[in-house]
Amino acid sequence: MLLNFYKYQGTGNDFILIDDRTESFPVSTQLVARLCHRRFGIGADGLILLRNEPGYDFRMVYFNADGAEGSMCGNGGRCTVRFAHDLGIFQEHTTFMAVDGVHEATANEHSIRLKMSPVGDSEQHETYDFLDTGSPHYVAYVDDVDKTDVVTIGRAVRYGETYGPRGGTNVNFVQVVSPNFLKVRTYERGVEDETYSCGTGVTACALSSHAHFGWESPVDIAVVGGNLQVEFRKLESGQFDDIYLIGPAVRVYEGTLEIETI
Numbered sequence: 732m733l734l735n736f737y738k739y740q741g742t743g744n745d746f747i748l749i750d751d752r753t754e755s756f757p758v759s760t761q762l763v764a765r766l767c768h769r770r771f772g773i774g775a776d777g778l779i780l781l782r783n784e785p786g787y788d789f790r791m792v793y794f795n796a797d798g799a800e801g802s803m804c805g806n807g808g809r810c811t812v813r814f815a816h817d818l819g820i821f822q823e824h825t826t827f828m829a830v831d832g833v834h835e836a837t838a839n840e841h842s843i844r845l846k847m848s849p850v851g852d853s854e855q856h857e858t859y860d861f862l863d864t865g866s867p868h869y870v871a872y873v874d875d876v877d878k879t880d881v882v883t884i885g886r887a888v889r890y891g892e893t894y895g896p897r898g899g900t901n902v903n904f905v906q907v908v909s910p911n912f913l914k915v916r917t918y919e920r921g922v923e924d925e926t927y928s929c930g931t932g933v934t935a936c937a938l939s940s941h942a943h944f945g946w947e948s949p950v951d952i953a954v955v956g957g958n959l960q961v962e963f964r965k966l967e968s969g970q971f972d973d974i975y976l977i978g979p980a981v982r983v984y985e986g987t988l989e990i991e992t993i
């Protein structure tokens with residue numbers, strides 16, 4: 732079977748995008764993992780199918796690089812919105828379905844503004860915060876992210892006794908640069924490595940910074956692969972709503988491959 736695919740990246744978090752409105756992609760963990768493999772396949776942090784969804788512009792079906800269907804992916808969501816825009820599915824504003832529910836987004840030439848699901852208040856532990864922004868996120872503040880061993884510590888937390896048995900967690904390391912400006916590095920579950928950016932991760936870090944320092948929206952975040960911005964509103968109930976993840980999402984290339992040969 733001949734597969735047409737597109738490669739997108741959002742601040743260096745990269746994805747294989749497939750227009751699967753005909754639902755003909757032969758989903759299997761093995762195939763997805765192989766396509767995402769950086770030596771045997773195309774190479775990506777994840778694979779996303781764009782499918783039809785009645786009542787919405789499209790549905791985003793996201794798989795981690797290990798081939799398992801993942802929880803919400805913020806940068807993947809932004810890339811899927813750019814892909815839908817490139818396909819002519821919408822002009823300026825879209826409403827689509829993802830694994831954690833309905834999302835809205837707007838596109839302009841430079842960036843995608845994606846509305847994230849509401850988030851409950853952050854869980855504050857002695858040495859870290861924990862938030863679910865569509866995916867689970869451990870957030871730890873450090874003095875210097877560049878001097879942090881993201882993979883070793885990230886892996887220990889992801890497989891550790893608290894989160895390991897619960898399906899694991901993504902692990903973010905946060906450095907305060909100046910008021911409303913963070914620098915973040917993330918170990919991603921499902922990729923099992925550091926990625927250049929994690930959208931649900933920086934969202935968790937921005938909400939955590941509100942709890943720690945009382946910072947108001949928006950918060951700017953520098954990640955390895957670029958810059959993102961997070962807007963939010965804290966409700967009386969303690970919940971966060973009107974959360975937006977804003978930043979670039981870019982088509983890198985498109986290609987064709989014979990599935991049977993990979």
Ligand SMILES: N[C@H](CCC[C@H](N)C(=O)O)C(=O)O
Pocket residue numbers: 744795801802803804805806807866867900901919920921922928929930931932
């Ligand atoms: N890169 C993604 C996160 C994917 C979530 C996944 N790593 C998991 O929790 O299994 C993002 O931009 O939000």
